[in-house]
Amino acid sequence: MECDQAIAIRRGIEASRQREAIDGGHPHVKNTFAHEPTIGAAARKKLGETVVIASGRSSAPKKSTEHEPAIGAVDDPEMVASEVSRVINASTARRDLGFLSCGTGNPIDDCWRCDREWLRNRKRLADCGIGFGRNAIGGRDGRYYVVTDPGDDNAVNPRPGTLRHAVIQDEPLWIVFKRDMVITLRQELIMNSFKTIDGRGANIHIANGACITIQFVTNIIIHGISIHDCKPTGNAMVRSSPSHYGWRTMADGDGVSIFSSSHIWVDHCSLSNCADGLVDAIMGSTAITISNNYFTHHNEVMLLGHSDSYERDKVMQVTIAFNHFGEGLIQRMPRCRHGYFHVVNNDYTHWEMYAIGGSADPTINSQGNRYLAPVNPFAKEVTKRVNTNHGIWKGWNWRSEGDLLLNGAYFTPSGAGASASYSRASSLGAKSSSMVASITSGAGVLSCRRGHQC
Structure with a gap:
């Protein structure tokens, strides 16, 4: 397996050099959601069901709109660097x-x-x-959501108990897993604000399909999961919240794609061998x-900008x-x-x-x-x-x-x-x-x- 991966990586080196020679840029501007008709109240109620354990005080903030600028930069970044050193x-x-x-x-x-x-x-x-991501609280102020189902059969109407159903909810959620899982996503996992994906206590892989997109949102923590072999997907409808879904063009196949978002923390994950x-x-x-x-x-590990x-x-x-x-x-x-x-x-x-x-x-x-x-x-x-x-x-x-x-x-x-x-x-x-x-x-x-x- 490692030999195959090495061959694939080396084949990409020359293409990478050519891209750097042209611009060094990100190949695509990520797509935004096309607005779809509002779903009915009964459907929204069904999509709003959650599988939870242990209650906590929820203080869900207002959901940010898709085109609000990401906010969170500090005026003196040197002071943050100093605090890290301290x-x-x-x-x-x-x-x-x-x-x-x-x-x-x-x-x-x-x-x-x-x-x-x-x-x-x-x-x-x-x-x-x-x-700089120290203020990301994820789903700290919400309830626990237990993922019980590794499936991803429907990106528009995900089943309760799946990871996709968890991450699109409007309320803060701390998402955990009932058992070991390999989750193969058919389309990008579009996250809503104030979510934590916490894989501790289980062996969780997001692999061999689409992976995680953090777009126009805030306060996300991703901890303790393996993300690998992510592939380009798209040209499909994908839900981003209980009340909205839209058309996605082709995604690049990033492990974690952060687009116009703030207060993000990715910690203790293992990442390898993605398409982009x-x-x-x-x-x-x-x-x-x-x-x-x-x-x-992997070839091109991390692009920032x-x-x-x-x-x-x-x-x-x-x-x-x-x-x-x-x-x-x-x-x-x-x-x-x-x-x-x-x-x-x-x-x-x-x-x-x-x-x-x-x-x-x-x-x-x-x-x-x-x-x-x-x-x-x-x-x-x-x-x-x-x-x-x-x-x-x-x-x-x-x-x-x-x-x-x-x-x-x-x-x-x-x-x-x-x-x-x-x-x-x-x-x-x-x-x-x-x-x-x-x-x-x-x-x-x-x-x-x-x-x-x-």
Whole structure:
């Protein structure tokens, strides 16, 4: 299987180079919903049924309209980077002093993984985020929804008990799974706002079909699921809420597609081998954290920013922390445009073209990462400025602090250097890159059993 995947990846390298030579852009603007006639009251009532366990106080916000701009960018992203550094240091200091017997120095994990009663306290996870996506609460203020059915027979009228039925509801929901499942989606899984997909306690795969689309919504947490072998789908009707469905043109086959959305957190997922990107965020999306994930066997891993000409992506702010970029990866870990990107304490053990790339003047703040270069003597550089000459990119603010560069790896910095606020962040610093192995040791889907620490 790995050999087949490797062959498929390598066949895509030349096509990727050609795309980068043209623009380096995202191939398609995602489709929006065509408005359909309102369904009848009886049908809406049927679609509104939920399968739930344990009640909680629900404070469902008003549903955002499809064309509201994504809101969530902060005025001073350097202060958020400084806060990430502070919580990392606080967590590792407590570990050194023995306060956390199960601590790894990973502040997200040390916030909740020490709890043997995690099953009863699932929603504590929503208070453990860091970085730009730290305020994503998902379905914390809603009820639990138990997915009992792995099927996806009807994208317009999904059955209660299915994942699709859960994610389209208007109310906040914390979605869990009754048992192990492989969910093969016939069409994109269009998520509604204020949802958590929590795979802990079961072995959950979204695979071999369509995958997750987060479009014109806010407050989404995706945790503890495997997402792989995603395929292009579309030219079909798909429901986005109990009261609305619309026509979808062809999707690219991303694992997680984030489009004009905010307050998004993807944590402890395992992602591989999709038709397009593993995680893509475009069209003014912001307030995003991508953490503790395990990425493998893929060409164009992560695209952050739609195109060089789409200046609305200047609001984009993304934290990429504690991930393991593993075997079979080629490029785009991530590939950035316009916004501010904090890349902190990740483990890069494989790439074949480059690790971090960008265009259109993004700010890239790399702290405490471990970069292990490939054997190829022509692929030692961590960074790539895509189709931009030195006279332009020399002013882009790309910085490396405390990164561990192995096997000839080198990071080419640029820009005016540290601002005053960045200097304050640097005085704290991300944790030493020597601790990356420990901090990322649990990257990907965790094995969580009742009565035991995850």
